[in-house]
Amino acid sequence: MTTINASVLDRNSPVPLYFQIAQALQDTIEVGKLQPGDRLDAELDLAERLGVSRPTVRQAVDRLVQQGLVARHRGVGNVVVHRRVQRSLALTSFYDDLAAAGRKPSTEVLSAEVVPAEPDVASALGLQPGQPVFWAERLRFAEDVPLALMCNYLSLRLLSAAPSKDDLQASGLYQLLRAQGIQLHSAKQVIAARKATAREARLLGEPRSNPVLTVSRTSYDATGTPVELGRHVYPADRYSFELSLVGH
Secondary structure: OOOOOHHHOOOOOOOOHHHHHHHHHHHHHHOOOOOOOOEOOOHHHHHHHHOOOHHHHHHHHHHHHHOOOEEEEOOOEEEEOOOOEEEEOOOOOHHHHHHHOOOOEEEEEEEEEEEEOOHHHHHHHOOOOOOEEEEEEEEEEEOOEEEEEEEEEEEHHHOOOOOOHHHHHHOOHHHHHHHOOOOOOEEEEEEEEEEOOHHHHHHHOOOOOOEEEEEEEEEEOOOOOEEEEEEEEEEHHHEEEEOOOOOO
């Protein structure tokens, strides 16, 4: 339950009360006093305790919902959710992004082997169908919370050696490529949304009906040679992309 009281409010401040309440709740979540799955107090109860109107509390909770810190569940109330990962659209590794944000990434390697390229994989990597490619499927965690189911295909003609399961568990894929002298220069990426499959929902710890974000990315080296095809699935309530748009 919520652990803030009226002492968090400065009624002489020009900062709106709803914003002060939202900030106090956010601080409580970020220091771990409220964990994912914990319920906030009912809005009416919280309003009475803080000595403010219920619409003020609702506005504060709305702000937390917009930030991805709280979700409204019918019949349950306002529930703290896993901290959302926000990424810019840059050619970076998810592992590196999580590490840079202090999110303690870890990996469970589900598969890592050489397989014949399916036609769509071969087309993306500039190969003939049936040619061997390295395939890895991994479950990526941040602070022990599953955040991504990642499937990647690598062109073997560019690798000095295929990564091992231990390699993939210890570091990010792009870091392993850099260690082999392979520098990614550009990529084509498609982002979409759909409902999770039964397997995806189970691995990501999500309800079957929940939406997921899907990302398909083909990465190239400086010569324009395809290096990697990635197909990743992210829980939509824990992940977002940040874009910078420039007018002409």
